[in-house]
Amino acid sequence: MSSGDEISQTISKKSKKPQYSRFTQQELPACKPILTPGLVITTLISIGIIFIPIGLSSLSASENVVEIVDRYDDACVPSTGNDEAAKRERLSFIQNAKTNKTCIRNLVVPKKMKHPIYVYYQLDNFYQNHRRYVKSRSDRQYRSPKYEGDTKTCDPESEIDDHKPIVPCGLIAWSLFNDTYGISTKSNPVPINKKDIAWGSDKSSKFGSNVYPKNFQNQDPIGGGKLNESLPLSEQEDLLVWMRTAALPNFRKLYGRIETDLEANEKISVVIQNNYNTYSFDSRKQLVLSTTTWIGGKNDFLGKAYITVGGICLFLAIAFLLTYVIKPRPLGDPAYLSWNLNSAEL
């Protein structure tokens, strides 16, 4: 209290007339936009004019994408069917390391596919974005051998017995996808380039070039793929791709690239090693071959949305134009002020 008084008193002693500046008097030069009919219509028309071409071009880009999607998870196991026995059989098949899981799928190329053709695997209903899953990693450990024991965040897949840390630790790495694909046309095999499928930044900085897998998948239960212990993590690109956890429960991940064109109606056969167990939960596995354009893969959404929004804006522009013509309200007309209206009524 007393100090408050002091302050106020010293202020009042000092106070002279407030200094004039456009800032303190709130008179800074300003732009005061108002929604004049001209502004409204111009805005709407220009949105329409910009959006429709964008929409058209992205739609055509998406149309140009050639995509082959093949679901193989139920075709590559001996038993289909939904009863318990079939499920058990599927499980025992996939969990048995000794069974031959090779599976051949024959596909037809619908249109000519220019290289590079991207080979993806797609998993559905696989919650790579589950909180328990996303958090179960140790980026420090992946980056440098110094932090090999830094596995606290990796539970429950942090160390094997005798407190030996797993490198790379965590549920994500543990559940590494390990189906493999080999593609061949009638005449000759089509090589799949698996180099540079991971992000450059991941390879160069995020995963250490001197961190080698240790104790990985040495102990039951085995979650997924094994790693080559002689290669540093930064070169295990499949792992790097897998470790960039997907945002949504249905996701694709890059498997490799085909550097040759595939002709239309060409028959290709895919030799699949169906190793990865998605049968213990309701998940689907699909193989995707897709070309790409500037917009990315096949997706009509952006194109259609842009065209729709552009169209709506143009429509609104016309509607407002008509409104202004039919029932104009002169801007800033004091006759429309509420008290003037009231007095007019009286």
Add this chain to the structure above:
Amino acid sequence: MSSGKPLLSTSEPSSEPSPHLHHHLRHSSLTITSLGRLCHNTSVSSSVTEGTQDNNLYDLNEELEEGLKEELEEDITPLGDTGVLGNSVGCPAFLRTRKRFKSADLQVQLTPRERKRLVSWGGATDPQHVWTVHEFSGASPRVVSSGIQDTLNKSRRSERFLQISMQLKENFAHHDNPRLIHINDPKRTNDKFEFSGNEIRTSKYTILNFLPKNLFIQFHRVAYLYFLAIAALNQLPPLAVFGRTVSLFPLLFVLTVTAVKDGYEDWRRHRSDRNENNREALVLQSGEFHPKRWKKIQAGEVVKICYDETIPCDMVLLSTSDPSGIAYIQTMNLDGESNLKTRYARQETNKLVFDGTIFSGVITCEQPNRNIYEFTANLEIKGQRFPLSQSNIILRGCQLKNTEWAIGVVVYAGQETKAMLNSAMSPAKRSRLETYMNRETLWLSVFLLIMCLVVAIGMGLWLNRHKSQLDTLPYYRKIYFEKKKFGKKYKYYGIPMETFFSFLSSIIVFQIMIPISLYITMELVRLGQSYFMIGDRHMYDSSSKSRFQCRSLNINEDLGQIRYVFSDKTGTLTENKMEFRKASVWGKQYGSTLSVDGSLDTNIGAEDVLEGRRKWKLKSEITPDSELLKLLHKDLSGEERIAAHEFFLTLAACNTVVPIPTQSASSSDTDTTLGASYGIINYQGESPDEQALVAAASAYGYTLFERTSGHIVVDVNGEKLRLDVLGLHEFDSLRKRMSVVIRFPNDTVKVLVKGADTSMFSILKKDHPDDDHTKHATQSHLNEYSSEGLRTLVVASRDLTGEELVEWQCTYEDASTSLTDRSIKLRQTAALIECNLTLLGATAIEDKLQEGVPEAIESLRQAGIKVWVLTGDKQETAISIGLSCKLLTADMEQIIINGNSESECRKLLCDAKAKFCVKSANSSDQISKWIKNTESDYLEIPLDTKLSSWQQQHAGQEEGASFGPLALIIDGNSLVYILEKDLESELFDLATSCRVVLCCRVAPLQKAGIVDLIKCRSDDMTLAIGDGANDVSMIQMADVGVGICGQEGRQAVMASDFAMGQFRFLKRLLLVHGHWNYQRIGYLVLYNFYRNAVFVLMLFWYILYTAFSTTSALTDWSSVFYSVLYTSLPTIVVGIMDKDLSHKTLLKYPKLYAAGHRQESYNMSLFWITMLDMLWQSLVLFYVPLFTYRNSSIDIWSMGSLWTIAVVILVNMHLAMDIQRWVFITHISLWGSIIVTYGCMVVLDSIPVFPNYGTIYHLAKSPAYWLSILLIVVVGLLPRFVLKVLQQIFWPSDIQIAREAEILRKRRRFFGPKPDQISS
């Protein structure tokens, strides 16, 4: 309820009523019992019994007043002993019974806080008006009993009553437990009771307790507790959604900033305390005065103060350098009044000290209290008792002036001094909009709860469905397979617990749904708004060199919604610079014929005559009326001449003004020709009226020259006249007059009286034909004066005979030494001599209107604000001022209510209502309101009742309007009956349908009562503006209190929320700043709700796609930074700087202010529209990226990055669309925020240990990323844009139209007529 009966029964045996009371007692105690049973539950029953009660009571009261005074006093002592019932007034048994019943009732409500508040009220009352409190304490049964009725009827009243009873408690406290001060014997003084030392502590903390105490105080804010709870939740392992440090960051930040601020302030306080405590004063130690530190001074010690020194504690004056014992003190620090006040040492002690005897004595005084205008004590020296009063005490913080030294004995020290007891802040107010905001916050909490429940239930169902798979799901492993921990569960606690944890962790994720940052943002915005308000050059008062002040930072936006302005008159509407204008002496009028040019030469002539003999010069010059001057220069003979002589003698003598002669050097500069013999007399007085009168007397040759407690010296045309002052009856508001008993050198004794006409004419001498003529003439002059808006006083005198003198002296002596009821006794003594007076004349003083008042009032009225003037002035004066400031206009129908009894008031009110067709509010509404106020509101008011009554009121208003504008003039007397009775609602109905209400003759507490009347009965915002201590209660009561830094000191300013130099600034404050602030804050709140909710909802949609696992795609830091860094600055800048209209437009069309009345910027429907808009935008935000990246290889951090930037751009574009005025700062903050967001993301994505490493670099390369951002912004804002356009086309608001007019006119000026100017 149960309290009523036992109390009654216990009190019955002790009541031994006087025989003639017996009948009444039996009768009424029955009623009381029934009342006691009923009062808690129903109001109806109490009002039923009211009638009989009243009769009994009033009969009783009359008898009481006549015959039982003595019994009353005897009763006090035993009553005081009864502890709980100590607050009972000294009344005989019957009344006591009632009181007990009442006090039992009150005891329940007497929380410490209330008590404090009430006491503070008491402390704040005006010196002249302390009587209201006195009146009650003086056991005037009539008032007390009406008070009881009230407590029964309207519990709200009980507050007022409580205050009275508190006052009683304090006044009587010293009977039970007086404070004994042994002069010059601190040891004995402090022996029995440890009186507090003189060390003061205003600081809150010490180094040791700073941290815990500061944290404790900070966590009183609910918002912080919420923060803390969330952060604590996040520390639990199963819930750790965010990184632990990240989640603590915002809370720690806020806490640290506040702690540093508090610490700094407290350090400053420590420093000033230390300085204060280490000051030194001369203290009598072993017979000599030695310096001693202030903090060591104890009660009972004798302290010597020298000229200009500050007084270290509250002391009773023993002696001063002045032989007559006068000391002048400046009370600036205490009440802000800059004039000097006189304090007296008792002659007896003064003499003793002068004789050099070291004396001892005992002072018996009341316990410390905060009333700075009250002090009651007795001094006992050598068996003699002398009374001590407020004029014998000097208070800590004051300065000794014009007195060489003063010696006093310390009675209150340190924290017990009145100054320290008074240093409490005025109650914190909360803005209306904030209360509404809390209502909406509740809705947001409901949304939050629903969202969390959805997530939790989803989680439970999902777990249940996947129960068997939980160990094989690669993304959900519930147990360890490691040998050591085999089978141990990994963060899994069973489905019910997991569901519950999921609920808690979703609260953590969705925490910013409750916009905590909004509170901090609002504080910053208000600070910024205040900066501009303070800096407004149009609100700078150059005459007092005062800027506008914002003393409260919580209610800026309330200024935009004011419906009622309650204004004080004197000093607020008027300048409070009194000027003596006219006089009527012996039935003859002077001064009215004075024309400026005509009388100029005669004036100068008269002046010359005077000049020769005058030795003293006044600071302010008055042009005297020449005719009157001539009269005064005649010989002292003839009735008229003698009357004139006495008239001016009264003006000079009958006052409390102190002349301060200053041998000013400036006189030689200005009046070199006249020589340095001229001194300048500066009159210091507590009332400006008196100063004006004394100055006037001086101008006519009667210069008050010297004043001591024993005599005054008046210079009459050069001859010094020494008059002994035998006694002085100070002005009080009940007598409304002041008198002084004077012995002339020739041993005649006269009473000189001046006072208000109403109180004076009744005590004039009767049956004298000559006087009758004078009386009539004076009366007509008085009417004339007051119709011109002048303040009038009547002057009269009378000779005292020897017997009368002796009789008076006896009672006077007795009364002035009495410890109890001194004021009542003094009033009775005054009545002895204030009778049979001879009328001398009347004075008229002009109270000038302040500049720009009529214009301001007119503008306020156009803005739909009702201006009520509450003044202490007479009805006629009030009306004339009302006319001159355009408050009243000729075409108004004036309703005048001035009743002298309840029934009369009721009749007047009803008649007026009937005449002007004012319908009363639904009575059930009142009852429900009453119930709501008394009991906890378990009884819900049916909505339709409320609505219908509201409509009726409005219908009433409209009908009233068809009669032409109404003006209500009501006087304080009627208000006593109306406010204390159930006539309140009648008054409310009538007053609200009037355009103008003038209340005259109102006491400070009544002012607050009137404000309360409106505040309680309507939702309208009230503003009280005043400048004096008598306005403090009103200022504190109103929603917004405005103080005028005027003549009457700083009390009003200290209690106010805003302070300014002139009334006319109110127009700008409300119409311009109030409007702006309201618009800004209203938008700010809505936008903040939207901004946080859209973000939270976006997270919510995503969680539905993550198996309800509360994953956030956004990085922890982005989530924290969102509301702190990414989007906060633009809202603050817009909240401070956005302007919808220029001040010129707002001042030109005051009606635009009604936007605030209609709550256009913030209301329920706006909130819901915003929420719908928010829902749409959040869906767009979530689903556009979802569809764009469906079946793609997008990773979670890229998606999160896209969402982060999209939501930041979206909300900023949303804001950009609503900004009305773009200045460069707005541009910088808005676009800057987006850039900063990008910058932060680049930084966060460049740290390799974060899993999101490199995301933004990768994303920025893809066109789909940019296209989806553009799509989100356009699709998100399109509905809002269209809605805005539609509204502006079809339903334009007033503000919109005014804005268009303003901008287009300006454009036209630039582009239209002079196109050549653009090129140049």
